Amino acid sequence: MTSSSSAGSQGHSAPGHSAPGHSRDDLPEDRELRLRRIRHSCAHVMAQATRERFGSDGPVHIATGPPTETGFYYDFELPRSVVPEDLEWIEERVKQIIAEGHQLVRAEVDAATAREIFADEPFKQEVLDGILSGHLDDNGALLEGDAPVLSTYTHNGFVDLCAGPHVDNTGDISPDAVKVLSAAGAYWRGDEKRPMLQRIYGTAWESREQLDHFLWQRSEAERRDHRKLGRELDLFMFDQSAPGMPYWLPDGWHVLSRLLEFSRTEHAKRGYREISTPLVNEKSLWETSGHWEHYVDNMFQIxxxxxxxxxxxxMNCPNAMIVFNRRTWSYRDLPLRLSDLDVLHRHERSGTLQGLLRVQSFRQDDAHIFVAEDEIGPELGRIFEIVNLFYGTFGMEHRLRMGTRPTSFLGDVATWDHAEGALREILDGSIGPDRYTIAEGDGAFYGPKIDIIMRDALDREWQMGTVQLDFQLPRRFGCTYVKADGTRETPVVVHRAIYGSLERFMAVLLEHTAGALPPWLSPCQVALLPVRAEHEPLARDIMEELGEASILARVVDASAGSLGARVREARLQRVPYMLVLGDREVAGGTLAVRLREGGEVRGADRGDAIARLRGAIQERHRTTDVAFADLLTDVEVGSPR
RNA sequence: GCCGGUGUGGCGCAGUUGGUAGCGCAGGCGAUUUGUAAUCGCCAGGUCGUGGGUUCGAUCCCCACCGCCGGCUCCA
Structure with missing residues (x-):
């Protein structure tokens, strides 16, 4: 996990915000275990309450109900749909049962007894099938070794098949630290071919304060939702006629363009040459690439x-192959780095779109590198230098995940092992052995990959950038280069995107910064606020000087409202710097610089202040305070509002 | 694609037990010329997502479709 501070997304005050409810010598693992016990037990209690609620309407079948990162859920087959009143009722009942203080009693049972106890529970029978066959645990995951012992937990007459662990007594749970949150559909065993069950989500903590803190975080996340920010800051929009296809508005397009520009500049320095290729190709191309066989469902067809x-x-790759094949290449030409920022379209199943995080048209900072097999390692090193530069620039928390050979794969094992070894080596060297995870079998069918994973405001994980090794496409397209000995060889292709989807990146960037974009990306970097109309000439004069320094500024005339109103508007728009211009500035020839992140410098030398603004922008500082730190007397760190 | 919810002026929301709708903000106009988060007044703006059906009459009831929201599945 690579992380560092983010621009102003932290530092709010909150109910129970200061280290909720655990002492200093409390190990994180202990706390985790306690929470797991609480949540798992809550799931059982909720299952009981749900059965009570729906039992009179028809049969209730319980499936599984594990703890999660922030709470728990339980899946049911119910005689009717869950409505909000049900959730209220269930929550009250859960609290009641907890407060009654029931023991959770563990019992080990043999297979026949278990079958008997859960005779009316088809899902439990299936779980038993899995456990007893010794292959699957109750989440359907593969198990190693002997079949586990069967155990049940019983509280208040409610029996569940469960390995535990649980709290000893429901009295160990604080009823007012438990909340039933929502209901949603979920496929049995996560398989869309199997029945759709009803899942009820809840959350549980050690104390009321922790629960309040969690709920506060959720409401904060809502405030940072990139869809909301996109509207408020007038960055992008959608229309019903083009679902999942963003319209980039002037300010949003400005930000996106700066991101692209940064990418173009840094890649050009490193030997990448940009191409642009057709948006549509005749079907036969997609047959050659294999997309028509493996990817048609996600393709728009004409x-x-x-x-x-x-x-x-x-995807851009097939057209990159065509571009490569236009002439004969020598080994001296490799690695050949072709970048491509074109718009891509992927048709997604309805119900899967999510603002900018999951769209149907987007662009990637994509590139395809044709490389000789023995040059893979060094090339990967160069790619990860770019990764570190980019993610360091934004300072956004992310993690890396390596996907290894899947069960169904193309090519031979030796090549795969070699490629995986190269990836691992580069990760250990440029990132650190403990700073990535391995997802076994999660590679692409044509090669292993490393994904960059980030979280959105609601803590959902999204794949961002990706680096993939491909041994198949160049073969399918007959790509070759001439080796030193005059023979021909097929190159390996490295597919890689650093931001990943620009749209998705923008969403995560907005949510991490709560809209307070780094000044170098802001569509308006400086707001010039003349106190009265008579100060407007000074404002225009300064704007011109800022323009010469490549700083984007806007004058907000006095006619737009009171100074207070204009300051408020500038803050809501997250303008990084505000210059208030009045009599003092006219008289002294100085500037009053107010910073978005908090703090103000009055009486600053005009030339010096502008130089600092320029420096902060050019150096891509993430917050406004860095360039003025030595001048600030009282710096507050935190996001606006 | 599946489960559930939802769709009222640019945005955030009321509302009509069925008789064609209001509020705040934003916008326009006028007054106000203001030193760091909202100056005041007036005005304008909506075929209530789309298409059917029931009804004398539908924004409200029913059906279908589309979009959006939360999940599931799938994925950058």
């Missing part, structure tokens, strides 16, 4: 007549 169909590109 039928031209009964003989021809075009496919809108969901």
């Amino acid at each position: 039928p031209i007549d009964e003989h021809r169909t075009y496919g809108v590109k969901p």
Whole structure:
């Protein structure tokens, strides 16, 4: 896990915000275990309450109910849909049962007894099938070794098949630290071909304060939702006629363009050459690439007549192969680095779109590198230098995940082992052995990969950048280069994107910064606020000087409202710097600089202040205070509002 | 695609037990010329997501479709 501070997304005061409810010598693992026990037990209690609630309407079948990172859920097959009143009722009942203080009694049972106890529970029978066959645990995951012991936990007459652990007594749980949150559908065993069950989510903590803190965090997340910020800051929009296809508005497009510009500049320095290729290609290209076989469901198709169909590109790689194949290459030309920032379209199943996080049209800072097999390692090193530069620049928390050979794969094991070894080596060297995870079998079918994972405001994880090794596409397209001995060899292709989808990156960036973008990305970097109309000439004069220093400024005239109103508006728009211009500034020839992150410098030398603004922007500082730190007497760190 | 919810002026929301709708902010106009988070007044703006059905009459009831929200599945 690579992390560092983010621009102003922290530092709010909150109910119970200061280290909720655990002492200093309290080990994190102990706390985790206690929470797991509480939550797991809450799931059982909720299952009992739910059965009571729905029992009169028809049969209730319980499935499984594990603890989660912040709470718990339980899956049921119910005689009718869950409505909000049900959740209220269930929550009250859960609290009641907890308060009654029931023992949770563990019992080990043999298979026949277990079958008997859960005779009316088809899902439990299936769980038993799995456990007894010795292959699956109750989440359906593969197990190693002997079949485990079967155990049940019973409280208040409610029996559940469960390995535990649980609290000893429901009295160990604080009823007012438990809340039933929501209901949603979920497939049995996560398999869309199996029945849809109803899942009820809840959250549970050690204390009321911890619960309040959690709920406060959720409301904060709502405030930082990039969709909301996109509207408020007028960055992007959607229209019903193009679901999941963002319209980038002037300010939003400005930000996105700066991101692209940064990418272009840094890649050009490193030998990447940018290309742009057709948006649509005739179907035969997609047949060659294998997309028509493996990816049609995600492709927009354009039928031209009964003989021809075009496919809108969901990826850039096939066209990169075509570009490569236009001539003969020597080993001296490798690695050949072709970047491509074109728009891609992927048709997604309805119900999966999520603001900018999951869209149907987007662009990637994509590149395809044609490389000789023995050059993979060094090239990966160069890629991770870019990764570190980018993610260091934004200072956003992320983690890396390596995906290894899947069960169904192309090519031979030796090549895979070699590639995985190269990836691992580069990760250990440039990131650190403990700073990435391995997802066994999670690689692409054509090669292993490393993904950059980030979290959104609601703590959901998203794949951002990716680095993938591909041994298959160059083969399918007959790509070759001439080796020193005159023979031909197929190059390996490295697919890589650093931001990943620019749209998704923008979403996460907005949520991490709560809209307070780093000044170098801001569509307006400085707001010039003349106190009265007579100060407007000074404002225009300064704007011109800022313009010469490549600083984006806007004058907000006095006619736009009181100074207070204009300051408020500038803050809501997250403008990084505000210059209030009045009599004092006219008289002294100085500037009063107010910083978005808090703090103000009055009487600053005009030339010096502008130089500092320019420096902060050019150096891509993440917050406004860095460049003025030595001048500030009272710096508050925190996001606006 | 599946489960549940939802759709009223640019945004955030009321509302009509069925008789074609209001509020705040934003916007326009006028007054106010203001030293760091909202100056005051007036005005304008909506075929209540779309298409069917029931009804004398539908924004409200029913059906279908579309979008959006939360999950599941899938994924950058």
